[in-house]
Amino acid sequence: MQRYFVPEDHFTEKRVTITGADSRHIQKVMRMKPSDSIICANNKGDAYLCEIEYVDEDQVHAAIKSRLTADPELPIDVTIAQGIPKADKFDAIIQKGTECGAAQFIPFQAERSVAVWKKDKKDKKKLRLEKIAKEAAEQSHRRFIPEIGDPMNLDQLITFSASFTIKMVAFEETAKAGAQAGFPTLLGKMGKGDQLLAVIGPEGGLTSEEARQLEAHGFILCGLGPRILRTETASVYLLSAISYHFELLNCEVGE
Amino acid sequence: MQRYFVPEDHFTEKRVTITGADSRHIQKVMRMKPSDSIICANNKGDAYLCEIEYVDEDQVHAAIKSRLTADPELPIDVTIAQGIPKADKFDAIIQKGTECGAAQFIPFQAERSVAVWKKDKKDKKKLRLEKIAKEAAEQSHRRFIPEIGDPMNLDQLITFSASFTIKMVAFEETAKAGAQAGFPTLLGKMGKGDQLLAVIGPEGGLTSEEARQLEAHGFILCGLGPRILRTETASVYLLSAISYHFELLNCEVGE
Incomplete structure (x- = not known):
């Protein structure tokens, strides 16, 4: 319907x-x-x-x-801080991420972001993404339209992160090093209503300096499996795994 | 590199x-x-x-x-029988599904598939998808290029399914009915080298008659969470959940 x-x-x-x-x-x-x-x-x-x-x-x-009584919202609130990608990839990221249950998206002006959100076009871009989020939320039967935040640089993102229960970085180098247990361990610590902030790099990935700074501010570096994912695939992987963990495996979600 | x-x-x-x-x-x-x-x-x-x-x-x-010793392949072989979608959505499904570890894709001519793979264009389409699979396999550091099978109708798909360890259908109606345990239960039965065949409907979903026939031939109907996913998102959800289950949660994989 x-x-x-x-x-x-x-x-x-x-x-x-x-x-x-x-x-x-x-x-x-x-x-x-x-x-x-x-x-x-x-x-x-x-x-x-x-x-x-x-x-x-x-x-x-x-x-x-x-x-209606059905509740199609993820038990935890997930904010995706997405390294600003090239061209219209952000459209697909918002559409798929909304379907998969994200609560909020923050455009993150990462060092390797090729595209820059110029001040005069910022509002127009945001309006476009908000429209995509609304339509995807309707199509996927969500109860909430994910919010699109203002673009942030690294310092702003670190300040913004203070209120989150858990902060993580999807970091390819961690994936390459073979450490895969970090992400499930972190989900195991979360309960209903907790807030997760997940940083995903742009096409070229995060620089090791960005990863180091985030880690120094309490972000946990996590691999998302042994294959190298494109930036637009990482958020769907992350949200699908969270859905599988909490909604399908039915792992205990504390109150 | x-x-x-x-x-x-x-x-x-x-x-x-x-x-x-x-x-x-x-x-x-x-x-x-x-x-x-x-x-x-x-x-x-x-x-x-x-x-x-x-x-x-x-x-x-x-x-x-x-x-190189790293093994970036999923421990189980996953074949996605994808209801043929509109326009160029198949390109994205092959690209993302390859990144996420699929072993094979079968274009499934479902009742609600709007697009039809005509005989004279079949080989050209397949070549195009094979090229996308090769490039995505290289980019994501796969060891194998997923195979693109010939398009199949329902009867052909049922015949083809005989050799698989587990056969499933991603079925929205099961998701709506709130039964979410089916998919993890099914993964719990699988071990290293086992073969999973997963059927995903096209944009309009599978008809209840298609679902009934598949179920009658041993396919298990599974929901993929409480939100309604687009056809091109379902395969990424499915493969990400499989990766999370076997590669990150490190659930026992039998030999």
């Missing part, structure tokens, strides 16, 4: 009003009519089965039928 | 000769010279550190310095 994130103030106790691009999508693309069903989520963790009552030119009015 | 797959008959005991596109890549793109190092793999499981001795117009001649 089609899902839409709707601003919280468009909900009343029994009704929801859908406006703008989503209203056009319902009317023009999906060609839905009164009595058709949709799911509306408020981006605060609630999702409702709704039935369209009537449509007018730029709004869709629906009645709330029931609250 | 740059890696190349070289046909086995281009190796002698102490030397290797690189020809064709890889020779041009070494000379024109990488601009390598005598005494530069490369890694050459024979696609039979062996990889060697080599030193370029001399180059001529269309060949690179290198001396074998040592055999």
Whole structure:
């Protein structure tokens, strides 16, 4: 069933009003009519089965039928600090990472990032990524749209990291050295609602100086298996492994 | 370090000769010279550190310095039977799936596959995917290039499945029903060298009739977490979870 994130103030106790691009999508693309069903989520963790009552030119009015109980959110909050990659790779990273349950993405201006987010284009890029995150969250039945943070350099990222339960770096050199137990050990220490910050390098990887500085500030260097992953694959691997660990293997998640 | 797959008959005991596109890549793109190092793999499981001795117009001649011992292959053989997706999504599926350790890909002509692999274009498509698999295997330091099988319909896929240790279907409806233990239980039954065949539907998913027929032939329906994954994300999730299970969590792999 089609899902839409709707601003919280468009909900009343029994009704929801859908406006703008989503209203056009319902009317023009999906060609839905009164009595058709949709799911509306408020981006605060609630999702409702709704039935369209009537449509007018730029709004869709629906009645709330029931609250959905399924919880498709990862038990831990995962923030991906992604070394800014080339070209439009960030689009795919946000789309796939949203499907796989990320809570937040931080564009990280790493030393080997070829692309630079210039100040005048920053807001436009962020808006584009937010749109991709919203659509991917709807498609994958998420309860929350992941947030896209402002771009950060290494110092800003280190300051930002202070509030996280666990901080890690996906580091290829650790993978090459054959140490693979770090990541599961770290997940074993986490419980429901804990926050993980994971740094992933850009195409050329992190420099050893960046890795050293992060390690000096409490980040744990972890390998993600013995194969060398592209930057856009690392976040999907990481999130899939977290999902497998907590949601499928059903490892104990403390309260 | 740059890696190349070289046909086995281009190796002698102490030397290797690189020809064709890889020779041009070494000379024109990488601009390598005598005494530069490369890694050459024979696609039979062996990889060697080599030193370029001399180059001529269309060949690179290198001396074998040592055999590499690291094994970046998944302990189980995973074949992905991928419901043929739209447009160029198959390219990304092969690229990412190769990075994540797949042994083989079968294009599966599912009922909801919008694209059809026509007979006259089949070989061209397969050649293209084989090239992507080779490059991704080199980039990710694999020892083997995954094979691209001929496209199969449901009946052919069922016949083909007879030789596999375990057969599974990534099935969204199972995920929605909340049963998540199936996949780890199935991995728990597998040991080193076992062969897993995993069927993934195209964009619209598998029909319930396809799922029923596969189940009737010994395929186990498994959910891949509570979020709805796009067809191109499912294989990466699956392979990442397998890597996490066997390579990182270091679960016992029987001999």
